[in-house]
């Protein structure tokens with residue numbers, strides 16, 4: 001009965017509907033316009049992250065992964081980046097400005113080189129755009145100089161190169177059980193870093209490529225929990241690092257030359 005009454009009423013009102021429609025659309029339009037504004041606006045802030053990765057890479061392996069003809073890859077672990085988890089590209093209007101790195105240029109070139117190209121600028125710009133703009137929500141990292149300096153400071157503090165040598169793990173034509181590398185690192189740092197490898201070519205062994213240390217927002221080392229690594233396969237990578245994956249528990253090359 002009720003339904004019928006409703007239908008009748010509506011039928012009777014039919015000629016009026018276009019006005020409702022036009023009027024309704026108008027308000028609906030206003031509503032979505034402001035909703036869109038709110039969404040876009042809030043989109044500038046939800047870049048929440050929990051920990052930082054200080055990523056080291058092994059230049060010989062980076063060169064192996066590239067078609068680029070590296071002449072003399074560094075024979076020490078260099079910085080790939082300082083990456084907040086869970087977020088990327090947080091502020092597209094905050095442009096990279098190389099002048100801000102003037103005071104730390106010596107260290108930047110030595111410890112944070114673009115392994116593949118003589119001009120490091122576009123690598124550093126990439127790191128700033130993709131990761132630095134997100135890290136900058138911390139006051140301790142809220143300028144380009146602070147961000148790059150802090151990464152350098154931590155790289156030196158972690159001192160991966162000398163600790164590896166100290167425990168007798170050296171690059172060369174020999175290979176290691178992954179567990180030996182992992183246990184050595186864990187005993188030195190009391191945390192377990194993530195170790196990434198290049199998958200083996202046929203009949204070969206995996207090759208160590210990257211070591212990621214996890215840091216709290218207060219810059220203390222912490223264990224990396226497995227779960228929350230950002231899935232960034234759809235993002236642009238600088239060094240084809242999508243070819244790296246968590247190393248398997250097998251024999252592992254730590255090469256000193258491009259061709260082993």
Ligand SMILES: *[C@@H]1O[C@H](CO)[C@@H](O)[C@H](O)[C@H]1NC(C)=O
Pocket residue numbers: 044045091092093094095
């Ligand atoms: C993005 O960067 C610009 C330029 O540095 C700055 O003015 C703005 O506040 C930043 N926005 C956010 C959400 O941090």
Ligand SMILES: *[C@@H]1O[C@H](CO)[C@@H](O)[C@H](O)[C@H]1NC(C)=O
Pocket residue numbers: 097098099100
């Ligand atoms: C880049 O940084 C330098 C040094 O801090 C500053 O003088 C200059 O104005 C900046 N340039 C731009 C385009 O922001």
Ligand SMILES: *[C@@H]1O[C@H](CO)[C@@H](O)[C@H](O)[C@H]1NC(C)=O
Pocket residue numbers: 119120121122
């Ligand atoms: C390096 O590349 C940047 C742009 O990517 C350019 O502005 C700069 O002049 C280059 N530096 C040298 C020394 O070639």
Ligand SMILES: *[C@@H]1O[C@H](CO)[C@@H](O)[C@H](O)[C@H]1NC(C)=O
Pocket residue numbers: 190191192221222223
């Ligand atoms: C990290 O995990 C290891 C066990 O894998 C544990 O022994 C160590 O205490 C942990 N370190 C921190 C700082 O939580």
Ligand SMILES: *[C@@H]1O[C@H](CO)[C@@H](O)[C@H](O)[C@H]1NC(C)=O
Pocket residue numbers: 197198199200206244245246247248
């Ligand atoms: C580890 O083993 C899995 C399964 O065999 C394989 O898919 C993956 O590519 C291997 N990873 C590396 C770094 O070799």
